[in-house]
Amino acid sequence: MTETLHNPVLPGPGQDTEKKLKATRDAYGEALLELGKKRSDIVALDADLSGSTKTCKFAKAFPDRFFNMGIAEQDMIGTAAGLALTGKVPFASTFAVFETGRAWDQIRLTVCYSNTNVKLVATHGGITVGEDGASHQALEDIALMRALPNMNVIVPADAAETTSVINAIADYKGPVYVRLGRAKIPYVMPDDYKFTLGKAFVFHIGKDANIIAAGIMVDIAKKAAEILSKEGIDTGVINMSTIKPLDEETVLSAAGSSGFIVTAEEHSIIGGLGGAVCELLSERCPVRVKRVGMKDIFGCSGSPDELLKYHGITVENLIKEVKTSLKK
Amino acid sequence: MSVIAKGKTRDIRELKNIAGNVRINILHMLTKAGSGHTGGSLSAVDVAVAIYFSKMAFDPKNPLWEKRDRFIMSKGHAAPLIYAIMAEAGYFPKETIETLRKIESPLQGHPCCRTLPGIEVSTGSLGQGLSVANGMALGLKLDDNPARVYCIMGDGEIQEGQIWEAAMTAAHYKIDNICGVVDNNGLQIDGPVEKVMGIEPIHDKWASFGWHVIDIDGHNMEEILAALNESESVKGKPSVIIANTTKGKGVSFFENKVEYHGVAPSQEEFEKAVKEINND
Known part of the structure; x- marks a missing residue:
């Protein structure tokens, strides 16, 4: 069985490949x-x-x-x-x-x-x-x-x-x-990073868009944000590694900056990170939220890469979701 | 020192008196509360009283004293029993029992370890206490702490699969600092245990899971004390006491009545019951 994620999580050409997976x-x-x-x-x-x-x-x-x-x-x-x-x-x-x-x-x-x-x-x-x-x-x-x-x-x-x-x-x-x-x-966090319970890590707060991600989606979100930013869409990425208690201030400041949020998780879009972000924002800062993740369905057999593509949990899809939300 | 030393009460007459007080306290708090589990609280009184007042070392003023013996009421609906014992032992003033099931009371409908120090772990969802007891027993062994862990289960409760997972664990890890008790009163909410979901042969089941099994009349104080002593002497395997009991024991009109599993006495019934217990 495959134990390594190749595409899109594996660093591609021109990316930092020095660190091992x-x-x-x-x-x-x-x-x-x-x-x-x-x-x-x-x-x-x-x-x-x-x-x-x-x-x-x-x-x-x-x-x-x-x-x-x-x-x-x-x-x-x-x-x-x-x-x-x-x-x-x-x-x-x-x-x-x-x-x-x-x-x-x-x-x-x-x-x-x-x-x-x-x-x-x-x-x-x-x-x-x-x-x-x-x-x-x-x-x-x-x-x-x-x-x-x-x-x-x-x-x-x-x-x-x-x-x-x-x-x-x-x-x-x-x-x-x-x-x-x-x-x-891959490794995605800076070398000097230290985890604090309840504290998100902000790579960047974007003016146009912000992706709040957790787990393997942080790497995917970073890659998507890099491409989007090159296209002139200033996209932020937040690693919300503590999903509970949620770092509310960071979510609110991202929502305030870009006016909409994309959440990305390797989980059902019901009840997980996307749910947590929506619960907070609907009460404190109602903005559009697009939840990327498993759309209320079960998975199936396949290689991890195939499954991520099959379910649209990819760099390409994140880019698409950000662009679609921007048009609305 | 407020420590109640192990073996404090050995006198059978005194233990019987305590059991009578505990029964009255149970009925008193249930009558005041207007709801709660009468039958299964009364059936386990004698065994629980013997464990607390003859076998366990504990300190009501320092409930987390690390050398204490541990007690888990896995059949959490017998909460009134553990509260009555704790009141008798001095964990809290006796009048506190009148707050049972009331808002903000430490005496929750089922035991809660966060609201009432002296409750070792919250119970109420059945089948879970024995696993926790095993974990405590293993932790005590790691620390070379000689304390023992007691765990009372209901007969209906052992229909839960987790009980048998825990039974395997205790035997596998040779947990001999644990003493399980099955309060075998023969009734559960929907009727006789053997009709709802048969658990017999109970003795053979536990024995085949690697336990030392002791069958007793769960209302005979001499037999209870002898069984508790025997369980302590067994090394290398866990012990379980099958306490054959009567649901509602001590009050003639509650005994063996399935309808009093989860119903509290009326004031009239309470007064009649107290007379019976005092005349016993």
Whole structure:
């Protein structure tokens, strides 16, 4: 199976190819291992997917602090809550679709309502899961997690941001959901960037258009904005890696600057980043919002690149959406 | 020190007196609230009283004391039972029980750990307590903390698949600092458990999942204490007590009445019930 996104996410000719590609899940595995070395209160749980989520690295180094729960996501979440209640900082991982869907009520009751210090770090979010198909492609996970009081929702844009996120949430007390991906993706964030919970990263605020993106869409949005700006359309890009709590000031200032917003996410356009932005703007700064993402449909099997094209989650489509919205 | 030491009360007569007070407190708060779960609160009284007042170490003035033994009411609808015990133990003034189910009360309809210190985890959606108990037990073991974790489940509750996931986990990780209790009162909302969704053979199910299983009369204090002692002595595997109980136990006109699963007593019923309990 293809684990690398080639087009359009892979750097094209003339672009910076010095940095290697890396999957956010790989960065997670390494960051968790490093955290484990530094802190004895870090524990990890997995539901028989530790080789894929990369918690296997932690498991190998700290077998006493790793709990493979078997294929039992609901029990994994409850156990994680119990560990948190004895002062441990549990990282519970599996695929995003199972973590958030199969165990939603457990997350609601024993993590969010009980406000336990559980870190839910799920991999294989979005359609770039690829060939495994719709059953394994989480397109509703952000919506599911965002609706829960006390929950924080984070979608890192690259491997380096993932490392920064994992370190930050280990120090934060309370429930956190982090959505990671399967495919290798380019680095998009500046070298000196450090993640802060609830703070968006602004590459640029555009006068004509602004794209608010998360996850793999940040790279796609940057490429689209570059082309648009060359054509004279000043297009901004914001990495909204914390989807909850939303960085409201940054969204409002972008909306105020360009008068319309395009959101871009590898998720359903219902309930995710696009939904969050619309909820805020409709109350505080009513402007047109175009949501680019999965249009209330399930995914299907195919290579990650094919699937992104098939569903219009591409640089070309983002450019088209910006231009169409400008004409209105 | 306000710590209530483990084994504080060993006297059977005293435990029975506490159980009587707890039953009256349960009925009192349910009558005041006008709604809530009577039958399943009364059935588990004797086991819960024995656990709290004979087996557990805890400090009502410092509910998060790290050496405390832990108690999880996985069948969260028996909230009145845990509140009555906590009132009896001195976690909060007795009059607080009159606020049950009222707006802004720490005594929520189902136990909430954020509003009431001493509740270890919020419950109410069934089938989840045993997993949390396992997590606590594992965490305690990591810290070489000798505290034990008690978890009361309903018989209807073990229809939930997560219970059996957790049952596998406890055996797999040899969690022997946990003691599960199944309050086997035979009734659930829609009728007799065996009619709604049969769970028998309960003993064999738990045994085949790798648990040490102890069957008792869940209203016989001697048997309860012996079972709790036995569970403590079992090493290398988890223990579960199948407490065979009567729903609504202690009040003749509530006993074995499925309609009192989720109905509170009237004032008249309350007064009649208190007389019965006091004469027992």
